[in-house]
Amino acid sequence: MKLPLVSVIVPSYNHETYILECLKSIHEQTHERLELIFIDDNSTDRTFDFAKALLGTAFSKRFENIVLRRNPKNSGAHISLNVGLDLAEGDYVAIINSDDRFRPRRIERLLNAVSESGSEFAFTAVDTFSESRSKAGSDASEATPAFPESLILLRVRQLLNIARDPTLGYSLLRQNVAISTGNFFFSRRLANDIGGFQPLKYCHDWDFILQALVRTQPVFVDEVLYDYRLHPTNSFRSLQHLAQVETEVVLRRFFRAILMGPAPNPKCPSPQRDMGNFEAFVAKAYYSKFWAKEGGNPLEGERVTASSAAKPTGTLSGFRILSEALKGAQQVV
Amino acid sequence: MSSRIEFTDAMVDQPTVEHEIADLESSIVPTTGKLDNLSEAPAYRGVVDIFTAEGRVDGWCLSTSDPTTPVSIEIYIGPFKFAEFMTGKKRADIAEAVGLPVVPGFSNEIEQQNHADTEGILHFLCEPKSLAAPFTELVLFRIKNSRVALPMSPRIKLSRDDLFNLVSKPQIIKGSLDALDSKGGFRGAVDRQSQGVISGWCVNTGNPDFPVELEIYLKDALLGVTTNSEPRKDVSELLKGPVKSGFVFKPEDMTATTLAGAMKVLSEAIEAPGKAAQMLSIKVRGTNCHLPVLPTVTFTAADLKRYYDEATAKLGSVASNQRIGLVEELMSPTKSRAVTTPDDVKLVAFYLPQFHPFSENNEWWGEGFTEWTNVTTARAYFEGHDQPRIPSDLGYYDLRLDQIQEKQIDLARRYGVSAFCYYYYSFSGTKLMTFPIDRHVEKNYDMDFCLCWANENWSRRWDGSESDVLMSQTHTELDDLAFIDNVIPYFSSEKYIKFDGAPLLLVYRISLLAKPAQTIENWKRKVRAAGFPDLHVCMAESFGLTDPNEFGADSTCQFPPHGVSAREINTTVANIDKGFEGKIYDYIEVAANEVRRPDPAHTRFRCAMPSWDNTSRKGKAGNVFHNASPEVFEAWLSVLCAKAKRDLPSGKRLVFVNAWNEWGEGAYLEPDRLNGHRNLKAVRAALTTSNMLLSESLIAQAEGATEPEDQNAMQLVATLASVNRRLLQFATDYSSLPTGGPSPFVPIPKGSIRLQKVENSFCNVDSLNGRRVTNHEVTIVRGQKLGVSGWVRVPGVNLIESLPVFVRLSGSGDHAFIASIYDRETRQDVQAYYSDPNDHVHGFRCSLDFFSVAPGIYHVEILVGSLGDTNAVYVVPTKIMLIIA
Incomplete structure (x- = not known):
């Protein structure tokens, strides 16, 4: 039986220093059948040239297919990813950030995981690395680059976050425990059903994995198979309110998807199946306002219609009323 | 020196009690500055x-x-006391004149007293009579506890305006606590600004326990109000008592409006550089007392603006308007997922397109006639009559707008409506109102649909009667055959509902066809010729039509209120309008009878209606199904869904709702003012497995199974649901701590994280499981959870909220166990011990879950993240030794 073809999408932007290391780590994968899809988001440095040069050599022989594209203007990661998804031909898709690295057995392990579990989405443990170590013995704090607090002990925190909730689904509702799109591995069918990545600057990865969660139960492979490169922080703080907006959008899209009807993934967090626990989780995570909005239950402060404020829903009173009515004599039809 | 002023001699010798304010003006008498006849009146000179x-x-x-x-001496302005002072300065001239070493002089800056009613004074000064009065009548220098006032030298040339400015001039209070006197008065200062947080101290020395309210201004923009509620060790020491004198004003304390004001001031200030700290003024509310801003408070406008930017970024308060727009934009209908499989029940709602004006209707009914014309003029005819019906979300919409249909589809999909069945109007070849259908196909909306041929004459009565026909539908065989040519193109859309490739077509009044069976045969022939395997014709059970075989149709579809049964309840409603001729039925009875309805031999698609009332169209001759409610509709629809799942073959499990938007008949799912989204939510609930299960017991009851078990099952479910709701209230109670939930441990190989020790760092565990620590050796069983609360201090490290904190268990193995600490708090009580304001103490609470920790003996340590190296942490040992059995 032929092994499945895996498309590796590389959305890249201004990483000329790291791109060769990144491509090498794909080259060294133990899984044989790979296609490489390189989408450059109009880099201003030599990222695209380096990649083109490298892929013009015997380096590319290892790949069944190579696609090299350059966005006409800088459009954002989600565009590069969607372009890559459109061009991908493999049954499965892996993504790698252009400054990160795969461990050699990554794709092999992930394929095992999905075929064993029947899931269409998998990710692994992540380790972090950086070239710019703080100077030994330096006392001036300016010499030490400040990293965003979210990256501190990332590997440990990924494990803690996964261990925290009863199912991976609930962990995913708090944050993207897969950390980055680079850590995503999924079937192409799933990506098409989801409809690709949304135009969200910060949260397009979280949105994608939550939409995947509705359709399939993601699998966590507890082995470090992805190296995530750290950069000192450029403060994103001024755009934090945008992240807040995007968080609301991601959560409401998820809630909307599970409210529309029974989720194809039976393990997806659901108010029906996890009756009570789901609402408790939503309340503790401070998502109640979003949940209420999607559920059509106005919360305090929102304009309510006269009787929707008066009568709570889901009281089974309709059944009781009809049961009483059925006890009466039947009207002749 | 002395003034020659004529006064009356009337004078009062002894000191008197303070007079009523009204008396004051009339009875205060100015004295003289002359020093002759000192043994006689007046007793006071000056x-x-x-x-x-x-x-x-x-x-x-x-x-x-x-x-x-x-x-x-007291200074009064109008009836208000403004200030007070005492004599005591040397006046050589007076001393000489009197011949005694007296010190009767005064030479002060007027110190506005504590509780001077500044506002009252300013108001008084703005009164018309004050504006006209001479200065000397506005101010009074009264000798305390007397009715004597000091005269003012004619050389004093002040005006009311000067007085006004004087009163409104900010009084800077002292920024120190020396020379406290019995007068009381405010002392305080603004002494710190850090990261946008302004702090200082202020105390009412007359009553140090009393809170002082402080208004913070940036230039003249009010930022907010705060009180002195923070402890300040240095001030407390000087006042020799625990006094809360410190105040703190954080950017988060501002509202969106005050923040906007602040930003405006700061933006202007950035353009004109200068010491921004000068713009800051803090005053005691209700007075004119301003706190001095110490030189230690320095910041540029750009700095402050940056801090406020960051703060608002965290809150998003200023950006809240942008947020709403952004969210709307990002949530706009995107591709939604495939919800139903062929096995699932598919909910189809009838859809009336008559919501945009068109020429024929304009001609017959008047300009701009749409369905809304009747809906808006409806009124109630009896007590509890739900009229007029008022649309909420979509308003009185015009279907010419794309967005309306898109919004409808979005709404429908969200609540489980899988498809619309559009009424298709075609009158002997003339198509009307196909606008929404064409658009659905053209834009390939993410929603299934099918068509129902609304084949009957349009008359003025809208109830199917034939008089005054406006558009005649002649059903000649040829016309009927031509009809199918018009609709076949719609079948080609991938969204058109098909059963195994055969498009589904409904016909409203099949009996009107000239030769139904023959026509249907011809239709099928034409449809097959167009490339489809077949055509599925479904006839509506209207006007007493019930048997598909009679007409050659493949199935029937219920069309309530056609065919429902219920008694008239006109006599049971109150205050019924005298002219009302229509019939009122009980909706609940209808629903119950629908549950009872037996199944026919042929394929029948069931249909429910949320309510029905056509008084908007027919006025007092209309009929009303009264006592409708979303709850009963939900139960009725749930039963139909359960039956469809049970009785219909996979791929054909359709349930209809009359209707999505028949506003003129009071039969609609779209939100209105009375019910909001509740009918839509009823649809969604009806499709759930739990509702279908509940329906089983209702169906069983209807079929005559009166076994108590079924009743008990429903009782039990209802009880469980109610208990669950109550438990949920406890579970979501925010006051219970810790809110983060239990924190599990994960094993981490020793050496994979760099541990750094910091001198003089300290951690104290205050309590375990709510009880104070009495023994540092703690034994627990693995399944147990341990609640830990305490605090940690790492000198030189600002323990900001976003720095992660962990608990680490290190024992003899080669793995250490680490758990997250989610809940953090400030610890003012501990912080007060440490004098360095940069030395932060952080409290924590956690509930640890030791499930994955191997038995053994462990030292408990706290780990604090560091910003410099993402793989290094500060480790602070605690005294606790944990023994896990």
Whole structure:
């Protein structure tokens, strides 16, 4: 039986220093059948040239297919990813950030995981690395680059976050425990059903994995198979309110998807199946306002219609009323 | 020196009690500055020599009976006391004149007293009579506890305006606690600004326990109000008592409006650089007392603006308007997922397109006639009559707008409506109102649909009767055959509902066809010729039509209120309009009878209606199905869904709802003012497995199974649901701590994280499981959870909220166990011990879950993240040793 073809999408932007290391780590994968899809988001440095040069050599022989594209203007990661998804031909898709690295057995392990579990989405443990170590013995704090607090002990925190909730689904509702799109591995069918990545600057990865969660139960492979490169922080703080907006959008899209009807993934967090626990989780995570909005239950402060404020829903009173009515004599039809 | 002013001699010798304010003006008598006849009246002598606009007063005053005792003088402006001072300065000239070493002079800056009613004074000064009055009538220098006032030198040339400015001039209070006197008064200062947080201290020395409210201004933009509620060790020491004198004002304390004001000021200030700290002014509310801003408070406008930017970024308060727009934009209908499989029940709602004006309707009914024309003029005819019906979300919409249909589809999909069945109007070849259907196909909306041929004459009565026909539908065989040519193109859309490739077509009044069976055969032939495997014709059970075989149709579809049964309840409603001729039925009875309805031999698609009332169209001749409610509709629809799942073959499990938007008949799912989204939510609930299960017991009851078990099952479910709701209230109670939930441990190989020790770092565990620590060796069983609370301090490290904190268990194995600490808090009580304001103490609470920790003996340590190296942490040992059994 032929092994499945895996498309590796590389959305890249201004990483000329790291791109060769990144491509090498794909080259060294133990899984044989790979296609490489390189989408450059109009880099201003030599990222695209380096990649083109490298892929013009015997380096590319290892790949069944190579696609090299350059966005006409800088459009954002989600565009590069969607372009890559459109061009991908493999049954499965892996993504790698252009400054990160795969461990050699990554794709092999992930394929095992999905075929064993029947899931269409998998990710692994992540380790972090950086070239710019703080100077030994330096006392001036300016010499030490400040990293965003979210990256501190990332590997440990990924494990803690996964261990925290009863199912991976609930962990995913708090944050993207897969950390980055680079850590995503999924079937192409799933990506098409989801409809690709949304135009969200910060949260397009979280949105994608939550939409995947509705359709399939993601699998966590507890082995470090992805190296995530750290950069000192450029403060994103001024755009934090945008992240807040995007968080609301991601959560409401998820809630909307599970409210529309029974989720194809039976393990997806659901108010029906996890009756009570789901609402408790939503309340503790401070998502109640979003949940209420999607559920059509106005919360305090929102304009309510006269009787929707008066009568709570889901009281089974309709059944009781009809049961009483059925006890009466039947009207002749 | 002395003034020659004519006064009356009337004078009161002894000190009197303070008079009523009304008496004051009339009975206060100015004295004289002359020093002759000291043994006689007046008993007080003195004069105000100088009174400057800056608030400086000079003069003298003494009591002839007791010249060496200082005199208290009060300054009144109008009826309000403004300030008070005492004599005590040397006046060589007076001393010489009197011949005694008296010190009757005064030479002060007027210090506005504590509780001076500044606002009252300013109001008084703005009154018309104040504007007209001479200065001397506005101010009074009264000798305390007397009815004597000091005269003012004619050289004093102040005006009311000067007085006004003086009163409104900010009084800077002292930024120190020396020379406290019995007068009381405010002391305080603004002494710190850090990361946008402004802090300082302020105390009412007369009553140090009393809170002081402080208004914070940036130039003249009010930022907010705060109180002195923070402990300040240095101030407490000086006042020799635990006094809360510190105040803190954080950017988060601002509202969106005040923040906007602040940003405006800061933006302007950035353009004109200068010491931004000068823009800051903090004053005691209700007074004119301003706190001095110490030189240690320095910031540029750009700095402050940046801090406020960051703060608002965290809150998003200023950006809240943007947020709403952004969210709407990002949530706009995107591709939604495939919800139903062929096995699932598919909910189809009838859809009336008559919501945009068109020429024929304009001609017959008047310009702009749409369905809304009737809906808006409806009214109630009896008590509890739900009229008029008022649309909420979509308003009185016009279907010419794409967005309306898109919004409808979005709404429908969200609540489980899988498809619309559009009414298709075609009158002997003339198509009407196909606008929404064409658009659905053209834009390939993410929603299935099918068509129902609304084949009957349009008359003025809208109830199917034939009189006054506006558009005639002649059903000749040829016309009927031509009809199918018009609709076949719609079948080609991938969204058109098909059963195994055969498009589904409904016909409203099949009996009107000239030769139904023959026509249907011909239709099928034409449809097959167009490339489809077949055509599925479904006839509506309207006007008593029930048997598909009679007409050659493949199935029927219920069309309530056609065919439902219920008694008239006109006599049971109150205040029924005298002219009302229509019939009122009980909706609940209808629903119950629908549950009872037996199944026919042929394929029948069931249909429910949320309510029905056509008085908007027919006025007093209309019929009403009263006592409708979303709850009963939900139960009725749930039963139909359960039956469809049970009785219909996979791929054909359709349930209809009359209708999505028949507003003229009071039969609609779209939100209205009375019910909001509740009918839509009923649809969604009806499709759930749990509702279908509940329906089983209702169906069983209807079929005559009166076994108590079924009743008990429903009782039990209802009880469980109610218990669950109550438990949920406890579970979501925010006051219970810790809110983060239990924190599990994960094993981490020793050496994979760099541990750094910091000198003088300290951690104290205050309590375990709510009880104070009595023994540092703690034994627990693995399944147990342990609640830990305490605090940690790492000198030199600002323990900001976003720095992660962990608990680490290190024992003899080669793995250590680490758990997250989610809940953090400030610990003012501990912080007060440490004098360095940069030395932060952080409290924590956690509930640890030891499930994955191997038995053994462990030292408990706290790990604090560091910003410099993402793989290094500060480790602070605790005294706790944990023994896990």
